[in-house]
Amino acid sequence: MTARGYPPSTDMFRRDAFHRRMAWIFGLQLLGMVAVALISYYELGPLWMVLMLIMLTTLLGWLMARRQWRQVRRLARAIKSWDESKNDLRPWQPGQLPRRTDADVAALAEGLYAFANRIAGYNQRERNFTRDASHELRSPLTVIKMSAEMLSDEPGIGEFGQRSLQRIKRASREMEALVEALLILARESDRGLTSEDFVVNDVLRDELADIRDLLEGRDITLELDEPVRFALHGSPRVFAVLCWQLIRNACQQMEQGVIAIAVMPGAITVTNRIDEAAAGQVNRHGFELAIAQRISERFAWPLELQTREGRQHVARIRFPQTVAVS
Template identity: 35%
Template structure:
C-alpha cells in the first residue's frame, strides 16, 4: 500500500476513535448526571451510534481513496521515470486507464505533450551536433590541407608566408573551438573522444600562437615549466581554455609582461594588465559580458566557454584579479580526468 494511503487510513481511524470516545463519554455522562444506572437501551444506543459512525467513516475513506486513486496512479508513473530519459509512453492517451478522468487526465495529457516536445528537441540537438561535426570539419580540413601544400612553395615571399601562417593559425584555432563547442553540445553521459597528450606541448603551441601578438604590443613573456604532466582527455579542449586565457591576458595588458607557469596539477597565466574589480570578477564567466569596453573588442564568450569546458572535463578555472595590477588565472587539472 502506498504511503499516502497509509497516512489517509491512519487519519480516518484516529477520527473514528476520537468520535466514538466522545459519544461514549457523553452518553455515560448523561446517565451519571441523572443518577441512574446504565440502561440496556443506553448501551444499545451507544452501539448503534458507534456502528453508524464507523460505517460513515469507512464510506468516506473509500470515497476519498476512489477520488485520489487517479492522482496516485499518475504519481507512481512519474516516480518510475529515469530523470535522464523519461519514458513518456506510459502517459500516452491509449495507455491511460479509463478511471483516470478530469483534472488528472488533463495533467497526464499535458505531461505527455511536454515529454514529446522534449524528445523532439533532444533529437534536433543530436542531429545538429552530428551534422555540424561533419559539415564544419570538411571545409576546415580543406583549408588546412591547402595551406600545408602552399607552405611548401619555395617561391612564396616573406609577407605571403606570414599571411599563410596567420591563416593556418586561425584554421587551427577554429578547429579547436569547433571541437570544444561540439563537446559542450553533447549530453554529459555521451562517451567523449579522448586521447593521451603532453600538457607542455599544448602550452607551447598556444604560446607560439600568441607570440606575434605579444611582440606587436612589446610585452615580455615569462614561460616556466616545473613539471611535465600527461593528460587523458578530449583533444584540443585544454588548448581552447588556455588560448582564451592568453588572449584575454594580451588584450587587456598594454605594458609589462605575461607569465605562464606549468605545474604538476595546473597551468597558470599571470598578466600585469588593467585587472578587474570584485563586481567584474563575479561576472567574468557570464556569456557576452565585457568588463571594459575601451579595450580591443571581443565576443565576451571566451571565458564563458573556457569555464563550461572546465566544468565538463572537471578542470576548475580559477580567477583572481586586482584593478590596476593584473589578473591571475589557473586551470586545475589535478582533480579531473588526468594522470601524471
C-alpha cells in the same frame, strides 16, 4: 486529436471528481463515528461491536482513499520510468487514462506529455546539431589546413605570401579549437566524451606547444611553472580546450610580454602583464572567456578572474577533486 497526439482538452474527464470522492470518504467516516457514538450512548450493543464498527469504517475509508490515489501513483511511475533518450511517449498520453480520472490529474498528465515531447525534440536537435556541425565545420577546416600546408611548400611564394599563409594556418587552428569548445557545450550530457585519469601537466605541455605555433611572429613568451603534478578524472580534451581558452584570451590582452602558466595544488593559474604603451592597441574581445566560464560551470571547475596592480590579469581554475599521480 491535436497535432501533438493528445486530446485537445481535459473536458472529457470529470472535474472535481477527486474532491467529491474524498467528500464521500469523509462522509462515510462521519456516519460511522455518529453510529458508534449512538451505540455507545444508548448501549445498543457490546463493546466489541463498537470496536468492529470503528475498524470497519476506518478500513473502508483507507481503501477508498488508496483507490483515489492510484491515478497519481500511476503517473508517478510513468515519470520515474521515463527515459529522455527514447522517443516512445505513448505511456504519457492523457488519452490512455481511464474515463474516471480526475480532470486535475488529466491536466497534469497532459502538461507532462507536452513537456516530454519538447525534451525529446531538444535531444533530437542536439544530436542533429553536434553530428552535422562536427562534419560540416571540420571538413572545410581540414581542407583549408591541407591547402595552406601545400602552398607553403611552393618555392615561388614571397615573404608577404608566407605571412599570409601563417595567418591562415593560425586562424584555422583557432577555429578548430573554437568548434571543439562549441560542440562540447552543445551536448546536453557528457555522452561522447572520453573519461579517464590524465595528468594535467602532460596535457598542458602538449597544448602549449600548439599555442606557441599560433604565437609565431608575436613578441609573447609562454612560461610554464610546475611546482606540483596532479591528475584529474574526466575528459582531457575538455581540459585542453579550457586551458586554450584562458591562454588565448591572455594573449589577446597584450602585444608583447610574458604569460606565466603555473600548476599549483588543485589549481592552474594564467597570469600576464600588459604594457601601458600597448594597452590601447589590444583586442579585448571577451568571447573566449565566456566559453571558458560555461565550461567551468558545466564541469564544476570554479573559474576566478582577478586584476592586480600594474595591469596584471590572473585567471585561476580550481579542481575540487584531483587524482593522485602514481
